[in-house]
Every structure is written in C-alpha cells, then in structure tokens.
Amino acid sequence: MNKEFKVLARPYMVWLSILVFVPILAMILISISNLNSSVSVGDLVISFSHFKLLLESSTLIAFRNSLFFATLTTLFSFVLGYFIAYEIKLSRFKNKFILLTIVILPMWSNLILRTESLANIMSENNILKSILGFNLFGNISGTGAAVLFGLVFTYMPFMILSVYTALEKIDFALEEAALDLGLSPIKKFWKVVFPLSLKGVVTGSIMVFLPTLAGFAIPKILSRGRIVFIGTIIENKFVYTNYNHGALLAVVILFFILGSILLLTKFDKEGETLL
Amino acid sequence: MEKQRATLKDYGYRDFTVMNKIYQILKKFLVVFIIFGLYISIIVIAIQSLNESRIISEFTRLSFKWYGNIFQEEELMQAIKNTFLVSGIATVLATFLGTFFAIGLYALSKKVRVIWMLLNNVPILNADIVTGFSLMLMFRLLMVVFPNIFGLFTLVMAHLFFTIPYVVLSVMPKLKETDPNLMDAALDLGVRPYKALIKVVIPAIKAGIFSGMLLALTMSIDDFVISYFNTGAGFDNLSIWIYAVIGRRNLTPSVYAFSTLLTLFTLLGLLIYSFLQKQKKGRKNEKNNINGRAS
Amino acid sequence: MKKIILMAGLLSLLLVLSACSSKPKLRILNWGEYINDELVENFEKEFGIDVVISVADSNELFYSKIKSKTTAFDLVIPSDYMIEKMVQEDMLLTLDYSKLPNFSSVTYMDGVEQIFTSMTETTFAATGDEVDFKAYAVPYFWGTFGIIYNNRVDGLEEALYTNGWDVYFEADNYFPTARRGMYDVPQFAFAAAMMYMDKNPNDYSLANLDLVRSVLETADFTEWGDDTLKRNVEADNLDMAFTYTGDYLDRLYIQLDEGKTLDEVREEFDLYIPDTTMVFIDAMVIPNTATNLDAAHQFINYLLNPENAALNAEVVGYAVATEEAFDIIMSYLESEDLTKKNWAIANSIYYNMEVERIYYPLTSLNPTDTDAIGTMVQNVITG
Numbered sequence: 001m002n003k004e005f006k007v008l009a010r011p012y013m014v015w016l017s018i019l020v021f022v023p024i025l026a027m028i029l030i031s032i033s034n035l036n037s038s039v040s041v042g043d044l045v046i047s048f049s050h051f052k053l054l055l056e057s058s059t060l061i062a063f064r065n066s067l068f069f070a071t072l073t074t075l076f077s078f079v080l081g082y083f084i085a086y087e088i089k090l091s092r093f094k095n096k097f098i099l100l101t102i103v104i105l106p107m108w109s110n111l112i113l114r115t116e117s118l119a120n121i122m123s124e125n126n127i128l129k130s131i132l133g134f135n136l137f138g139n140i141s142g143t144g145a146a147v148l149f150g151l152v153f154t155y156m157p158f159m160i161l162s163v164y165t166a167l168e169k170i171d172f173a174l175e176e177a178a179l180d181l182g183l184s185p186i187k188k189f190w191k192v193v194f195p196l197s198l199k200g201v202v203t204g205s206i207m208v209f210l211p212t213l214a215g216f217a218i219p220k221i222l223s224r225g226r227i228v229f230i231g232t233i234i235e236n237k238f239v240y241t242n243y244n245h246g247a248l249l250a251v252v253i254l255f256f257i258l259g260s261i262l263l264l265t266k267f268d269k270e271g272e273t274l275l
Numbered sequence: 276m277e278k279q280r281a282t283l284k285d286y287g288y289r290d291f292t293v294m295n296k297i298y299q300i301l302k303k304f305l306v307v308f309i310i311f312g313l314y315i316s317i318i319v320i321a322i323q324s325l326n327e328s329r330i331i332s333e334f335t336r337l338s339f340k341w342y343g344n345i346f347q348e349e350e351l352m353q354a355i356k357n358t359f360l361v362s363g364i365a366t367v368l369a370t371f372l373g374t375f376f377a378i379g380l381y382a383l384s385k386k387v388r389v390i391w392m393l394l395n396n397v398p399i400l401n402a403d404i405v406t407g408f409s410l411m412l413m414f415r416l417l418m419v420v421f422p423n424i425f426g427l428f429t430l431v432m433a434h435l436f437f438t439i440p441y442v443v444l445s446v447m448p449k450l451k452e453t454d455p456n457l458m459d460a461a462l463d464l465g466v467r468p469y470k471a472l473i474k475v476v477i478p479a480i481k482a483g484i485f486s487g488m489l490l491a492l493t494m495s496i497d498d499f500v501i502s503y504f505n506t507g508a509g510f511d512n513l514s515i516w517i518y519a520v521i522g523r524r525n526l527t528p529s530v531y532a533f534s535t536l537l538t539l540f541t542l543l544g545l546l547i548y549s550f551l552q553k554q555k556k557g558r559k560n561e562k563n564n565i566n567g568r569a570s
Numbered sequence: 571m572k573k574i575i576l577m578a579g580l581l582s583l584l585l586v587l588s589a590c591s592s593k594p595k596l597r598i599l600n601w602g603e604y605i606n607d608e609l610v611e612n613f614e615k616e617f618g619i620d621v622v623i624s625v626a627d628s629n630e631l632f633y634s635k636i637k638s639k640t641t642a643f644d645l646v647i648p649s650d651y652m653i654e655k656m657v658q659e660d661m662l663l664t665l666d667y668s669k670l671p672n673f674s675s676v677t678y679m680d681g682v683e684q685i686f687t688s689m690t691e692t693t694f695a696a697t698g699d700e701v702d703f704k705a706y707a708v709p710y711f712w713g714t715f716g717i718i719y720n721n722r723v724d725g726l727e728e729a730l731y732t733n734g735w736d737v738y739f740e741a742d743n744y745f746p747t748a749r750r751g752m753y754d755v756p757q758f759a760f761a762a763a764m765m766y767m768d769k770n771p772n773d774y775s776l777a778n779l780d781l782v783r784s785v786l787e788t789a790d791f792t793e794w795g796d797d798t799l800k801r802n803v804e805a806d807n808l809d810m811a812f813t814y815t816g817d818y819l820d821r822l823y824i825q826l827d828e829g830k831t832l833d834e835v836r837e838e839f840d841l842y843i844p845d846t847t848m849v850f851i852d853a854m855v856i857p858n859t860a861t862n863l864d865a866a867h868q869f870i871n872y873l874l875n876p877e878n879a880a881l882n883a884e885v886v887g888y889a890v891a892t893e894e895a896f897d898i899i900m901s902y903l904e905s906e907d908l909t910k911k912n913w914a915i916a917n918s919i920y921y922n923m924e925v926e927r928i929y930y931p932l933t934s935l936n937p938t939d940t941d942a943i944g945t946m947v948q949n950v951i952t953g
Contacts, residue, residue, distance in 0.1 A: 005381075008382070009376055009380045009383060012372075012443075019410070020397045023405075023406075027408075056945055065952075080308075083305055083309075084309055087306065095552060097486075101541075104493055105538060105541055107493050108496055109320060109497075110499075110534060113320055113531070114317070117316045118315070118319070121315070123332075125332060125807055126807075127331060127332055142792065142793065152312070153312040157313070224794065225794030226792075226793070226951060228948060228951055234404055236944060238408060239631065240940060241634050242937065242940075243408075245941070250402065250404065253402050254401070257401055261396055261400060264396065265389070329824050330805075331801070332807070350603075350607070350623070429640075516625060519602035519625035519627045520625065520627075
C-alpha cells in the first residue's frame, strides 16, 4: 500500500493514545487515592487503605464466582460455538453472511429484556407454562445453571464469529490432501483443521471470557441476586458513589484484560480473528 | 483351521458409516439445541408482546394492541428515536473513519502496525464499566471549555470509541487480501493516489467495510453501560430507558413489541437481500450463457 | 461512493439540527415512569415550556448525575435521605416561596410533617446543623414500606398479622416453606432487620451491624431483587417480600385493569404493613446547577395544585402529600367510574393514616457506614 496513506492513521493514533491511556491512568490514580466527586485535586492524598477491600470475603468469593463462571461459559461456548461455526463453514448454503447474521441477530434485542425474559421462563410459574402446561426449564431460576445458560447463549455469537473467521481462511485443498493421505475424518480434523483454527478459538475464548468476567446484569437477574460476581460489586460501588473502591476492583479486572490482550498477540498478532 | 482372509480393515480401511450416522443425529440435535438457546429469549419476548395482559407471567389472550401502542408511548418513542440517532450517526462515522484509519494503519510498517492494532483491541476487550466510567472522566475535563457537552455529542463520541475498532478489524484482513499491484497499476495509469484509493481500493474491500458496519451497529444498538455513564441533558437511549424503568416501575409491553418488530424486520431484510443476491447471480449466469451461445 | 458519504453526512447533520428546538427548556431528573404524561403535556401547553425528563433508577445515581454536572438539571425528585445528603453538601438551592402561591392553600399530611421533622432531627444528630427541609423541598409523593405476601399460601396472612416481622425473618419457626425476597438496597435490608429487632433503623453502630448480619444470615433469603420482587409474589414465585407499598399498588392497579375485582386480587396477593415500618418521601428540589429557575418554580407550583397532584397520583399510585389532594381521591369512593373507585378504596386501605404506626424515614449515613453496610450485605449474600 502506498506509504502516503500513513497520514490517514495519524488522527486515530492520537485518538487511541488519549482515550486508552489517560482514562486508565485516571482509574489507577482514583484507586490509590482519596480522589472522588467531592475531593478536588488540591487535597489529593495517596493512600492504599482501599486495598483491604480485596481481602473481604465477599470480594474473594465474587472473584471466585466470576472466574468459575467465565471459565465454564468459555468452555461451553467453545464446544457449541465451534460446532456451529464448523457447520456453517461446511454448509452448502452459499450465502454464509446470512447464516452468520442469523447467529448475531439476537444481539440486536436489548440485553436486559432478553435476560429478564429468560428469568421469567426459568421460574416456577411463567408465561410458557401457562401456554404449554409444563415447565420447559424446570425451576432453575436463581441457580448457577440458570446463570450459565444465560451467559453461554448471550456470548456464544462472539465465539462463532471468531472461529468462523479462522475456519474461512483454511485452504480446503489442505483438508483434501489430509484425506488423500489416509487420515480419518476425525484425525483430519484434529491434525489439520483444528490447529489452523486455534487462532480463532483463542480470540473467541477471550471475547467470551472477558465480558463474562466483568459483567453484572446477567448473573444478577438470573441468580435472583444470590450469586455475586465481581462486576456486581464494581457496579454497586459506582452506584453508591464509592469510586475509589470501584476503580480499585476495575484496575484488577484491567490486569486480566491486559493479560488476555498479551495472550492474544501470541496467537494472533493483529487480531485478525477478533470479530 | 481355515485360513483367514485379509479384510479391508487390515488394509487400513475403516467403516465410518455407523459413526457417521450417530454424528448426523447428534448434529441435528445440537443445531436445534443451539438455535433454541440463542432464540428462546427472543421468542419469549415475542410471546410477551402478543399477550393482551400486562402481566408477563401468564398468557391470557392473543392481542396486537401493544404494537399499535408503540407510537403512543411518548417516552418510549423518544428513546427509540435517540437510539437510532446515536447508533445511526456513530455507525456511519465509525464506518467512514474506521475504513480510512485501517488504510492508514495498513500503510505503516508491520512492526509499528502490530503495536497499534494491539491498542485497537483495548476498547473491544475492556470491561464496559471501566470504559464507560473512564470516558466520563475524560469528557468532564472538556466541560471546563464546553459546559454543555454531555448529551448527543458525548454519547456519539463514546460509541465511536468502541465501534471504530470493530470496523478497523474487519477492514484490515480485506486490505491484506487485495492485490498490491492493483494500486500500483492505477498509479501507473496516472490516477492520483487518493482517487485511486476511492476508485480501486475501497471497492475491493467493500465486504470488510460492510461487515464492520454491521458489527458497529450491533455493538452500538445494545450498549447500555457505556451510554449510561456518558449521556446527559435528558438524552436517554433505549437501553438506558429500559434499565431505569425496569428498576422501579412497570415496563409497557410495547417495548417487547418494538423489540420483536426490530428482529422481524431484520430477518425480512435478510431474506430480501438473499433473494436479490440470487436474482443478480441468476441474471449474470444467464448473460454468460447467452454470450457463450453467441460466440 | 462520494455521494453516499455526502448523503450520510447531510443526513446526520439534519438529524442533529432537528434535535434542537427554541422553546425554553425545563430539565427534570425523575424516576422511570413516575409521572403522568398528561400532566406534563398540560403544563407544557399552559406555560409554553419544553419539559425534558431524564430517568435514573436510584437516589445514588441522582446524586452522581448532579455531582458530576454532566447535565444542568432544573428539577430533581430524590428521596428523603438523599435530600439530607444533598443539603449537607450544598448541592441544592433554597426555594423562593413567593413563586409558589399554591403553597398557602394546601396542608401537608401528618405523615409528611413527621418525615420533615425526622429529617431535621437526623441531620442535627449527624452534623449539628438545624435545617428546615421545607426550605429546599416540596413533596412529590410519599409512601410506606410493607411486606407483600402470597395469599394463596394458607395461614400466611394470619401468621403475619399475629407475629409481624418475625414471620418474615424467622421463616424456620413460622413458615419453613415460605420463599422470601429482600430489596437489594443494603440500607433497606439493614433497616428491616433493625425494625425486626425493635431498634431504630437509623441507629448505625458496629455492634448493630453484627446483629443485623446474623439476622440476615438466619433469614437466608431466596431472592435479593428490586421490582422483580413484586412480580414474583404476584406470579406465585415468591411468598413474602419487603418492598414499597407503592410496588404493591402498582401490581394491584394492573390486575384491576385486567378486569379482576379488588377482592379477587387480594385473595391472590396482598400487602401487610408492620406496626413499625419505614417511610419515604420523594420531593422536588432544585439543584444548584439549575439554569431555568422560573420554570422549575412554575412546575413545583403547578404540582402543589391538589387537582394536578391527584391527576399525577392516578397514574403513579403512590400517596399524595397534601390533605386537599387526598380528599379529592376520597371523593371518588362514591364514583361511578370503577377504576377511580377502586383507586380510592386502595388509597383508603393502604394509605390509611389513622392507623397508629411508628414511621421511620431512612437517614443519610456517612459514606464509610454506607460502605460497611454494603460490604456486610455482600458478605451475607456470598455466604
């Protein structure tokens, strides 16, 4: 590409540098100081007193819950999402764009509405029961299973898109060659297709893992407020205007995010599958 | 003792027909299950929108009255308008800017590009609540100069922050696929670089721009947390409004009706699009055939 | 391509322009669906003012929205304890009563007066300042808290009326199968537990914090929610929940709209108001960021008019603050219009101020205490 076009990237570089770094630094500053809405910069005091929040049992359990559910959600999304992405890739239906749009279409409806409607049909007496006469989901409202179901099917589209993007780039001739060499279809999949799609799997996993880890709406609604995620606590802190605590926990989450971004670059240098 | 003949198996051939059958059944089951999981909430929303009663735990009678009511719900209509306004402007701008930014980034050396693409990922992966809160802090700094900044402007800016990266990401691979000679050829023909960019490169990466636009719109339309922190002056989009109303009072079922309409229209649009695509291809083939016969 | 870009640019410009208009604006920050749209329209017509309403779902958000100054709101409708906090932090302007002529022709209800007195007392206890909150606030609506219960459960009603708070907090002793829900606002949970222990809900101390913690742990609630609580009791997915009285009335009116009779609804789910309970008041205040002071006063004055207050209550369902407005509602007891009649009956049952009760409005705790309660509740939930 013509080097002349480099200038086109300039404004974006300025924009990204400001909007990525300044806020992160501000968050870190808030988390280690007494800075909040009523303290002006003049009487700023650096203190690490907020850090005792990290040892509170609810904080630790919330982290454990977030990590546990984020991991499980990623695993389920991976198994189911990979399968669908692979089927879309194999499908004889020409217009793959339509299939992919069908997968992301539910995301156009408001997340809270979708989650509330899930919570509705997961409780003992609900609208589906009044039509069908029986309970489709049993009575799983308020349990971990309900939360898991909601998380998996909310974030799976990210996994499907990423894996599909990676699969699409695989040359079909490679697969044929593998079959010609006598590999069984299963072996062919594990030795040829899967390694080549790993990039997409890693990206997809991160795209599922991170929002689950930091989210709060879905677990709050589907667990009927009984399973606390770290996002729930962060939200509470911001709502009750304790910005210092909120920022501190957000910075911890930020470390997970930066870690993920570094991991991502190992597998996918330019985030090609990050879609 | 009878001598045993070598079977096909011994030659390394294995019969996969049984396994294949099991896989086929499993496959169908899984596909149905996943579609069910993805769409069950949408279906329930649709059922709630068709329920005559406002009580969402029981279906009383089929009714379309909530669909007619959408236009009478002033607050809802305002929120819908605001949503389209913000997401519309943000998507158009993000698509436009993102495309040119991607081209600019692509012109960089690979080493530098990798670093910037890394930063490009930050807004996508960062937790919404962190992005939302920190952007608000930024905009508050600007308030010293522009006191009435919060509202449409900040909302669009915040949406641009997390939508542009999606456009950049989907345009970039398409740029890599374009033939570098294409541009050179155009330049050799004496076309000015920027004209060549618009006439040659943009058409070649059209698909990437389009999918980037779609993603930007998807992310923008459903965003709540970031919008929540960055709105002002009574400029509430649909998700802010829903969240505020659902927290304390009763949501009008017209919201479900609107949501269902949005899904249906998108599906319909898709079908028409795919139909037109087929027609176009059909016509092309026909033309080719005629040409073929003529020659 | 160029044309498309040009078109898109023009389109967005047009959209931006169309979003502006020239009439004077009154920016109100309110709770979601907490106003009668008809009232707003009438006001807009009468005074030629454009009313822009933003919504938020918690007092804390009201606070942070005003504090962050992202919008210059002219009128905000926070609750009692938040008004105390805002006054303490100098965020509110005093009202100009010369611009509120309707004030002289109304009388606040006893409960409202009690709340104002109590707010002054708690602020005095906390800061030593004697504040007359009427100088800052005009009541919008007020209401009590109560326990919504599932009347399809045999004996629950009787148990509640004989043993009160105990049934809700000691389910094991009274109703082991009862599914119970608590409001997920930490201070509400704290206050409820304190009232169960016959203590003043505003009496925060570390010792009380420990007591409340063990009470909440024993209670082991099925759900920590917000508006989901009332809907779950209504749908027979929950048996008891501590919520606003208005939450119950909301669902009641909806059920009446569906064609059920008052008695039918009360047989399915009803509300018990304990002898000692919390009250709240939402009042109109003018933040110091306000730009259109005249319009804000005009609006407050407009709502002081009993007719308008009653009209607003018709849709919102909380208790009106003035005796004159309450009388208007009571006049509907003999009304031909069934909706109005039911509304009046409900008001006479659930907002009957003749029953002797101890009312506690919540006070504004300092940030450290609020945080300690929040953390305690999170620790209880996570177990």
